[in-house]
Amino acid sequence: TIHIASLGTLMALLMALLTAFAAQAGTAIENARLYKIAVEKGRLEQELQLAHDIQRGLLPTSLPNFPGYDIAADWRSARQVAGDFYDWFVLPDGRLGVVVGDVSDKGAPAAIFMAVARSLIRSSAQTAATPEEALQHTNRLIAEDARAGMFVTVYYALLAPNGEVTGVSAGHNRPLLFRAAQGEFEYLPRGGRAIGWFDDLPVHADQRQMSPGDVLVLYTDGLTEAENLQAEPYGEARLTETVRRAVGQPAAEIVKRINTSVAQ
Numbered sequence: 128t129i130h131i132a133s134l135g136t137l138m139a140l141l142m143a144l145l146t147a148f149a150a151q152a153g154t155a156i157e158n159a160r161l162y163k164i165a166v167e168k169g170r171l172e173q174e175l176q177l178a179h180d181i182q183r184g185l186l187p188t189s190l191p192n193f194p195g196y197d198i199a200a201d202w203r204s205a206r207q208v209a210g211d212f213y214d215w216f217v218l219p220d221g222r223l224g225v226v227v228g229d230v231s232d233k234g235a236p237a238a239i240f241m242a243v244a245r246s247l248i249r250s251s252a253q254t255a256a257t258p259e260e261a262l263q264h265t266n267r268l269i270a271e272d273a274r275a276g277m278f279v280t281v282y283y284a285l286l287a288p289n290g291e292v293t294g295v296s297a298g299h300n301r302p303l304l305f306r307a308a309q310g311e312f313e314y315l316p317r318g319g320r321a322i323g324w325f326d327d328l329p330v331h332a333d334q335r336q337m338s339p340g341d342v343l344v345l346y347t348d349g350l351t352e353a354e355n356l357q358a359e360p361y362g363e364a365r366l367t368e369t370v371r372r373a374v375g376q377p378a379a380e381i382v383k384r385i386n387t388s389v390a391q
Contacts, residue, residue: 191215193223194288199378201386203349210237210279211347212245216252223286224252229299229347230279231321237277244269244279244322258283258295259330262319266297266328278323282345290337295330297322300348303366307340307374312367342370342381353389361389 190198200213210230218224226248230237247265255261262283269279280299286292294302298321301314319330337343344366353361369388373381 186212187215191217191223193217193286195290196223196286197378198225199382201382209233210241211349212241213345214245214249216249218252218285221288224258225284225286225345226252226281227299227345227347228279228281229349231277240277240279244281248281248283252283257332258285258293259332262295262297262322262330263328266322267326269323270326278321280321280347284343284345290339290341292335292337292343294333294335295319296333297328297330300346300351301363302346303342303344303363303370304335304337305342305344305367305370305374306338307342308338310371312371314363340375342374342378344370344381344385350385350389 186202187200190200198215202211202213204211210228210232212226212228212230214224214226216224226245228241228244228248230240230244232240244265247268248261251264251268252258252261255264262281265281279297281297282294282299282302283297284292284294284302294315296316296318298317298319301317303312303314305312315335316333318333319328322328346366351361351363351366365388366385369385370381373384376384
C-alpha cells in the first residue's frame with residue numbers, strides 16, 4: 128500500500144512538472160510568434176513608408192511659375208500610400224498642362240497604378256495634338272494591359288497665358304470656377320468616363336475664359352466626400368462658400384482655408 132501511494136505521488140509530481148514545462152513552452156512559442164509578427168509589421172511599415180516617400184517624390188516638387196497665374200497644391204493620402212495625384216508640365220506650344228487624377232482603389236495597388244497613369248498622361252500630352260487625344264492615347268495603353276479591374280478618373284486642363292482654359296474630364300469631379308468680378312460660380316462639366324474601363328474614351332474639351340481674380344479649383348472626391356462624425360459629407364456647397372470667402376487671397380492661402388474648412 129505504501130509503495131502504491133508513493134508511485135501515485137511520483138506520478139502527480141511528474142504531471143505537475145510536465146504541466147509547468149508545457150506552460151513555459153507555450154509561453155515561449157507565443158512570445159516567438161508575437162515577436163515574429165512585430166518584426167513583420169515593422170518591416171511592412173518601413174516598406175509602406177518607403178512607398179509613401181517614393182510616391183510623394185513622383186509629385187511635382189515645386190510650383191509652376193507660369194505667366195498670369197498663381198498656383199498652389201496640396202496632397203494628403205488616406206493611407207500611407209494612395210491613388211490620388213496631381214501633375215503639371217509645359218507643352219511645346221507654351222501652354223501649361225495641369226492634371227488631377229484619382230485611382231479607383233487605395234493602398235499599394237492604387238499607388239502603383241497611379242505612377243503608371245501619371246507617366247502615361249505626361250508622355251502622351253507631349254506629343255498629342257489635342258488634350259482629348261492625350262487622354263484617349265493613355266486610355267488605350269492602360270486598357271491593353273489592365274487586368275485588375277482598376278481605373279482612374281482624370282481632369283486635364285490646359286492653361287494659356289491669355290487666361291483661356293481648355294479642360295477635358297474623364298469621369299472626374301467637376302472643377303469649381305469662381306468669377307471674382309461677378310461673385311458667381313459654376314462647376315465645369317464632368318463628362319467622359321474613367322480611363323481604363325473600355326478601349327474607347329469619348330471625351331470632349333470644354334473652354335472657359337478666366338479673368339484676373341478668378342479662381343479655378345481642381346480636386347478629388349477625397350475633399351467633397353470627407354465626412355464628419357454625423358456621416359455628413361463636406362460637399363460642393365461648403366467648398367463653394369469657402370472659396371467665395373477666400374477670393375482675392377493668394378492661391379496658397381485659398382488652399383489653406385479649404386483644408387481648414389474640411390478639418391473643421
